[in-house]
Amino acid sequence: GQSLEQPSEVTAVEGAIVQINCTYQTSGFYGLSWYQQHDGGAPTFLSYNALDGLEETGRFSSFLSRSDSYGYLLLQELQMKDSASYFCAVRLANSGYALNFGKGTSLLVTP
Amino acid sequence: DTGVSQDPRHKITKRGQNVTFRCDPISEHNRLYWYRQTLGQGPEFLTYFQNEAQLEKSRLLSDRFSAERPKGSFSTLEIQRTEQGDSAMYLCASSSSAGNTIYFGEGSWLTVV
Numbered sequence: 706g707q708s709l710e711q712p713s714e715v716t717a718v719e720g721a722i723v724q725i726n727c728t729y730q731t732s733g734f735y736g737l738s739w740y741q742q743h744d745g746g747a748p749t750f751l752s753y754n755a756l757d758g759l760e761e762t763g764r765f766s767s768f769l770s771r772s773d774s775y776g777y778l779l780l781q782e783l784q785m786k787d788s789a790s791y792f793c794a795v796r797l798a799n800s801g802y803a804l805n806f807g808k809g810t811s812l813l814v815t816p
Numbered sequence: 817d818t819g820v821s822q823d824p825r826h827k828i829t830k831r832g833q834n835v836t837f838r839c840d841p842i843s844e845h846n847r848l849y850w851y852r853q854t855l856g857q858g859p860e861f862l863t864y865f866q867n868e869a870q871l872e873k874s875r876l877l878s879d880r881f882s883a884e885r886p887k888g889s890f891s892t893l894e895i896q897r898t899e900q901g902d903s904a905m906y907l908c909a910s911s912s913s914a915g916n917t918i919y920f921g922e923g924s925w926l927t928v929v
Contacts, residue, residue, distance in 0.1 A: 735916075740920075747820075748859060748920045750918075792858050804918060805861060806858030806860075809858045
């Protein structure tokens with residue numbers, strides 16, 4: 706089967722850097738995705754890592770180590786609007802590109 | 817690009833009634849997905865279409881649930897004989913054949929009373 710583990714809650718101060726870790730177990734790995742979801746809103750795509758290493762998109766970066774079945778999302782220069790839930794996800798086997806999501810990490814950014 | 821749209825956004829229904837949700841994917845996307853999400857949880861996969869063919873169904877999709885995608889365009893998700901446990905947000909998403917990214921709609925909130 707598949708499983709993803711990520712911390713349930715993280716709190717950080719505005720302007721700081723926070724790292725959200727994700728470990729996964731899956732057969733047939735096709736990449737690790739990250740999504741952001743504000744309360745009551747739709748999950749929105751942040752980043753995708755198919756290969757080992759760091760992908761940077763503005764204030765957000767994502768890292769993958771396939772040998773460790775591990776990835777993380779790094780958020781820099783935190784802003785209040787970054788308070789949201791963050792989900793890592795891997796592709797479900799035998800489901801086209803459907804994703805299997807972790808339970809999510811609730812990030813609270815405080816002043 | 818108008819994004820994925822879902823209708824209705826909110827539905828309150830009495831237990832035992834049937835409800836139907838509609839999803840219009842991004843126009844050039846041939847893959848369409850339905851997910852369910854409850855508070856504090858990640859989206860849970862329900863079913864997946866490629867064009868009009870329903871290729872995968874989760875064990876979460878009981879026989880009270882049925883999804884269709886006629887002509888490979890919009891999709892509907894019907895829940896028959898609703899139960900209180902069906903209360904959740906139902907998310908639709910779409911993707912292209914070439915892409916690794918799926919794009920979600922705003923979701924349809926269902927409350928069964």
